[in-house]
Amino acid sequence: MSFKNLKPEISVIVASNHLSTDQKLTKVCELLQEKVSYYTWVGFYFANKAEKTLHLKAFAGDPTEHTVIPFGKGICGQVAVSNTNFVVPDVKAQDNYIACSITVKAEIVIPLFKDGKNIGQIDIDSNTANPFTEADERFLEWVNEEVAGILS
Numbered sequence: 001m002s003f004k005n006l007k008p009e010i011s012v013i014v015a016s017n018h019l020s021t022d023q024k025l026t027k028v029c030e031l032l033q034e035k036v037s038y039y040t041w042v043g044f045y046f047a048n049k050a051e052k053t054l055h056l057k058a059f060a061g062d063p064t065e066h067t068v069i070p071f072g073k074g075i076c077g078q079v080a081v082s083n084t085n086f087v088v089p090d091v092k093a094q095d096n097y098i099a100c101s102i103t104v105k106a107e108i109v110i111p112l113f114k115d116g117k118n119i120g121q122i123d124i125d126s127n128t129a130n131p132f133t134e135a136d137e138r139f140l141e142w143v144n145e146e147v148a149g150i151l152s
């Protein structure tokens, strides 16, 4: 499904009165993982700034043992400190990378800002090599802005 068609579905989820914030986050992950063919695993991590760790709050795809990631470690941990998008076309080419599954070939991590602060991120793994374009970056930035609106 195209990003243009997915946007209204995301908006419906975040506006749902009968869902908790955690349920909304999980549904967003499930929708993206189900509808974008090359999104194999989708998750939201949020930062504990005092502890300098990221914590997995919602995901779709196989469970991961990496539910807590220190700032600076892996692609996710690097984005926690860089505040910028990180697109990895080939995970094998990264030396600071935490492998969740041997089938993963590529990854994209987009920081999530609330009131200008980097409070977390959306992390997507792909079993397809080099699948991400600038369209994914713009779309996922938009998703994170929508999600930021429901976070306190």
Ligand code: SME
Binding pocket: 041, 043, 064, 066, 069, 073, 074, 075, 076, 077, 096, 097, 098, 099, 100, 107, 123, 125
């Ligand atoms: N690969 C990530 C770790 C999280 S898993 O992809 C779910 C990283 O290097 O930070």
